[in-house]
Amino acid sequence: MITKIIAENLIKKVREAIRAKNQIVIVSHVTPDGDAIGSSLALWHYLHRLGKNAHVIVPNGFPAFLSWMPGANEIVLYDRQRKKAERLFEEADLIFALDFNESNRVDKMENAFLSAPAPKVLIDHHLHPGDFAQIVISYPEISSTSEMVFRLICRLGHFDKVTLECAQCVLTGMMTDTGGFSYNSNHPEIYTIVAELIKLGVDKDEIYRRVFSTYSLDKLKLNAFSIYHKMKIFPEYKTAVILLTVKELEKFNYKPGDIEGIVNIPLSADGVVFSVLMREDTDKIKISFRSLGTFPANKVASDLFNGGGHLNAAGGESYTSLQASFKKLKTALPNYAELF
Secondary structure (H helix, E strand, O other): OOOOOOOHHHHHHHHHHHHHOOEEEEEOOOOOOHHHHHHHHHHHHHHHHOOOEEEEEEOOOOOHHHOOOOOHHHOEEOOOOHHHHHHHHHHOOEEEEEOOOOHHHHHHHHHHHHHOOOOEEEEEOOOOOOOOOOEEEEOOOOOOHHHHHHHHHHHOOOHHHOOHHHHHHHHHHHHHOOOOOOOOOOOHHHHHHHHHHHHOOOOHHHHHHHHHOOOOHHHHHHHHHHHHHHEEEEHHHOEEEEEEOHHHHHHOOOOOOOOOOHHHHHHHOOOOOEEEEEEEOOOOEEEEEEEOOOOOHHHHHHHHHOOEEOOOEEEEEEOOOHHHHHHHHHHHHHHHHHHO
């Protein structure tokens, strides 16, 4: 039995919105991860089962290890297919916004997204949702947006519409947003859902292999380089920090997704409960935070780098240099000493 977490009035609104619309667009955040792609494709498969004309649009490319997912080849990439994406926005009569809480998370796609006349439905699990959607389904206590999409489909009375392909996408999103069920995953209902997905034919072990155990040689070398040469340990604060420059990433032929999971590796070291990865991007420093136990990774992200997320998994950005960002973090660590 799965708890009816989503409010009944929201279920009614979504049911009415879907019933009345046919041209539906699903969008997710910039540099989409497994939960963004998983939830978007799961909803896409479901809407197609209802006979709707649905499309997934994301701001830019996603990691190659997600390309096997059913329907991934149908995703429209805004940075490469701008005209097509903007036409779909203009023609849409309903838009679903998945796995982000603020409209700026769709990056250069924001204007086309916000100016689209269609009503918008937000489905997300991050704190502090913005006010850009007419229907807001936001439950930060849920571990992934993919889990929320599954719960929504069930509450709409359409569990029978969950195909194997849809189920594979749901499990991929749930798995990736919990680090293979290693954090934010203690709620027993997560495993009730996993059991239902397996009953539908999902091969959990195969998905885990494809997502977590399929590395290119360049990615494997980058991981080793990051840990051996670039990791700094602050034992007094139980913290590990990895800094990566654009030049270093280019040395290993970096592709989106190649640093996925690196920030989790230091947490396997005895005595480390907080791990931070800082990497240079074209116009900013991208920062990932992971933690164990009760240490609030999201608080550090929010306090220092205008970020946020969940207790054990968060992100942020800096618009100074890599070294200045690192210095800011290092200087602030004593302020969190009592939380370790």
